[in-house]
Amino acid sequence: MLTSIAEAGSRVRPAYRNFRVEVARVERVSPTFTNITFTGDDLADFGTAGLDQRVKVVLPLEANGFAAFPDGEDWYTAWRELPGELRNPFRTYTVRAVRPEQREVDIVFAGHGDGGPASAWAGRARPGDEIVLIGPDEFGPGRAVGIDWRPGEVDTLLLAGDETAVPAICAILESLPADAAGAAFLEVPTDGDRMSVRAPAGVEVRWLARGGAHDAESRSHGELLAPAVRDWVVRHLADLGVTRAGGDEASAALAEAERADLPDTPLWDVPAGQSLDGACYAWLAGEASVITGLRRFLVREAGLDRRQVAFMGYWRRGRAELE
Ligand SMILES: Cc1cc2nc3c(=O)[nH]c(=O)nc-3n(C[C@H](O)[C@H](O)[C@H](O)COP(=O)(O)OP(=O)(O)OC[C@H]3O[C@@H](n4cnc5c(N)ncnc54)[C@H](O)[C@@H]3O)c2cc1C
Known part of the structure; x- marks a missing residue:
């Protein structure tokens, strides 16, 4: 559901949260890099602070996708309590671009073959594939959480x-x-x-x-x-x-x-x-x-x-x- 700014501001929102999204486009930009554009109505509220903003990319389980993946602010505690076979793997990535008006987020994956679940997933990603991003909420209290570029006033x-x-x-x-x-x-x-x-x-x-x-x-x-x-x-x-x-x-x-x-x-x-x-x-x-x-x-x-x-x-x- 699309959330208006007024509605968003009237509720207490987490700094970081789950965004259920799907692949809109896959662009193999070079031998190593694949730019994947994710889309979802919820991305209208995705944080736009940019820079080196990090997010978690949660990957589907072969057997049951995201059926067991917990929603909510305390998703990590709930995830750790799941039996191993129900825990979705997740990895850390950087937001390359955010277009809230188009409800889109780009992430650029550096491929290293099938050596890890994230690289393997990105190598096979197709439009329509579903994943979960855990990222900043534009209207939450800490939209710059996950940004480490803090140069101050230097020459x-x-x-x-x-x-x-x-x-x-x-x-x-x-x-x-x-x-x-x-x-x-x-x-x-x-x-x-x-x-x-x-x-x-x-x-x-x-x-x-x-x-x-x-x-x-x-x-x-x-x-x-x-x-x-x-x-x-x-x-x-x-x-x-x-x-x-x-x-x-x-x-x-x-x-x-x-x-x-x-x-x-x-x-x-x-x-x-x-x-x-x-x-x-x-x-x-x-x-x-x-x-x-x-x-x-x-x-x-x-x-x-x-x-x-x-x-x-x-x-x-x-x-x-x-x-
Ligand atoms: C804050 C942050 C931001 C990041 N942003 C990005 C990003 O925007 N794009 C991006 O591509 N990566 C990014 N990374 C790195 C990415 O999280 C790791 O490369 C991650 O290990 C990939 O997960 P995997 O499932 O493919 O491999 P894993 O299961 O984690 O690792 C499996 C094996 O692959 C090896 N491995 C992992 N990455 C590479 C690699 N790049 N080349 C060769 N071998 C590797 C590991 O040493 C291990 O032996 C970021 C990491 C952090 C912490």
Whole structure:
């Protein structure tokens, strides 16, 4: 049912909730990326804050679709109480675009074959397929819940990620003011995965392809990203507001944070959004070990303050996403 703004405002609404949707269109945009457009009347109320807004994509069970999947704000507790065979798998993705007036949401899936339920599902998706999105309610109390891009008022921006972060980096680049400055590094599996993205003239956008246009990948994740970011940082240290090389204080703080990363918790540290005037803000997302290494370099070697670096392990080699 379509909900009017007046009706929506008069009720208490959750920040995040279930949206039952179906596939409207599937566009295989490159060898790796598939843009899937979801539609549903309920999407008129889907949050439009954009940037790196994350959502959960809940996938159907072969036997009974979504028959057992709980609705309501406390869906996660109810889901955990279900027997294993009735628990729908779900994975985390980024909203690439929202068009409330058309009741549409786009998500761009980076395919990695049948190695995981989300990639396998996206590889076979057809118009009419049903899924559940768990995402922000535009009229709820926390429409920016799930957004980690919080640069504050800084002079220089640095974005770096692999193919899983491409949707977020593209959405962030498109949102930047015309006078923004910095660089974005996007490492993708093949040459054919480069996309055109709108970015301010002062932000250098560099695509790094691990393989040729049609070749299988010839390099591993991070092999191009890590040296490219390091080179850029070393060349721009003066612009990054770094006044000293990574000192003992930075190293000790980072070592403590790394010790706190328990083996089964996601590798994730996002500054609360303090404004570090005049400095640099770095946003890093992708395979966890690559991203951890980049943060270590930025803080320990380049001397950035930890509060300048948002670092997000979007996936871990050899491990399914924890649910
Ligand atoms: C906040 C956030 C936003 C994200 N946004 C996006 C997005 O917009 N688009 C997107 O494509 N991904 C995105 N991801 C990453 C995505 O959630 C993971 O890649 C997820 O593991 C995919 O689920 P799966 O079911 O395909 O594989 P899983 O069942 O989770 O994993 C199965 C196996 O595949 C491996 N694997 C997982 N992802 C990849 C990959 N990309 N390449 C190679 N091997 C992989 C795992 O290491 C594991 O061995 C995001 C993650 C987070 C945390």
